[in-house]
Amino acid sequence: MADATHPAVAHEAAITADVAVIGAGPTGLFAVFECGMLRMKCVVIDTLEAIGGQCAALYPEKPIYDIPAHPAIAGAELIARLEEQAQPFAPIYLMGRRVDALAEDGEGGFVLRTSQGEQVRAKAVIIAAGAGAFGPNRPPLAGLEAFEATGAVRYMVSRREELRGKRVVIAGGGDSAVDWALSLKDVAARVTVVHRRPKFRAAPESVAQMEAAAERGEIDLAIPYQLHGLEGAEGELDHVVLATLKGEERRVPADHLLAFFGLSMELGPIAEWGLGLERSHITVNPATLETSRPGIHAIGDIATYPGKLKLILQGFSEAAMAAHAIHPRIFPGEALHFEYSTSKGVPLG
Structure with a gap:
């Protein structure tokens, strides 16, 4: 794995985005939407072949009862709606890939290398990997x-x-x-x-x-x-x-x-990134969801802080908070005037 502070990374043929989201479960997909609302483009990387994380892998047709405004919604339906919500912001999906290495690029951003050999350059990273990379037993x-x-x-x-x-x-x-x-x-x-x-x-x-x-x-x-x-x-x-x-x-x-x-779950290379692990979870600042490494945030089940609840709806809230915390990194010196989606709509293009 490349050294965390002095990577030997080629610049050609890299996939570029404002934010690299690791994990395509519900929390990761909503992070794409929240970043998009702030004009930040995302690339999403996941070890599974299809988006959805555990919702798709474990209970696509099983009802979930604690999603606001949905007395009951099947896992697959929830993922379909989240994908539709993120679609206007044209995220790049890299599925069936593991992030093998993450390194700083010397310019305030990061370079990620996938198990398929792609290089992803991003100014910030959101880890929404649930319990980590997982596959079937x-x-x-x-x-x-x-x-x-x-x-x-x-x-x-x-x-x-x-x-x-x-x-x-x-x-x-x-x-x-x-x-x-x-x-x-x-x-x-x-x-x-x-x-x-x-x-x-x-x-x-x-x-x-x-x-x-x-x-x-x-x-x-x-x-x-x-x-x-x-x-x-x-x-x-x-x-x-x-x-x-x-x-x-x-x-x-x-x-x-x-x-x-069941599933075999492991953090994989994430455990080697110096993010302050606590019992296979990443400790974050609850106000910004930032980890011990500036520019790297963690949301959803993999993140931990005092009072943390492992609920999808809390992961949604964390996605919004992380996106707002990342905005100054993507647009330095630009004031962020918060507006409700009902008044600003969905920014396109």
Whole structure:
């Protein structure tokens, strides 16, 4: 990794923006809007292939109840609305990339290097990385990569319609497994839930609904089984092989395997940036959300300060505060006269 104070960074072919936002979850997307309202252009970098963070990866169709003005809104719908809100400001999205290095450029700004080799130059940085970079816990099955490549094995579902008429095996015992079993039973040709023991770690009401659906024959429960193997050719899945701890095997016809074994989360290179970590969180000034390094701010779940609440709505507030704190850095000497959006509208161009 490049040295934090003396980077060896080439200037050609760099992507430039006023603010680099690390994390494309709801807080990061709202930061794009808030920066845009102050005429600051953003580039957004995220390790996932699509925007949305945990809302998209874990509960795209599960309702969220604590978003103001929305008694209930699905995770995917919330992300779609935030993307639409940010769209007038034409953010640059760099998805499926990790920020491997962050260094000062000697001109009061920063240079970020991604895992794809891009260089991003920005005058300020907002870290909205949630709990850090995360990816699915993958089952140790032979030939898994070929089925992942075709989408036969998945760790998230964007739209349940993609699985209409399909034979689906769901592995896991948490909320994601139970919620998707209930959601897909009405559209999939067959839903089989695999779990190593009868007790699930999901909401009791949801578990009761799933068990009732199983009694009606709407869902098959394979208990106590674990994933043992995948059968198929050229990435097309035919069967999922299950096994008990005693070695008893069962072959389940399947077109898709949804593996919900949780996420592996880590701060990754962020931990090496000298930002004053406290139990894997970044300590910030609650008035500006600035970290121990001037020009680098942290918002959302990754940020910590006295009185911090891990709520999306607090992350939205932090995004606004960080954007206003960054404005003097982007426009030095320019007075910022705060105006409500109802009076100023959305500045375009």
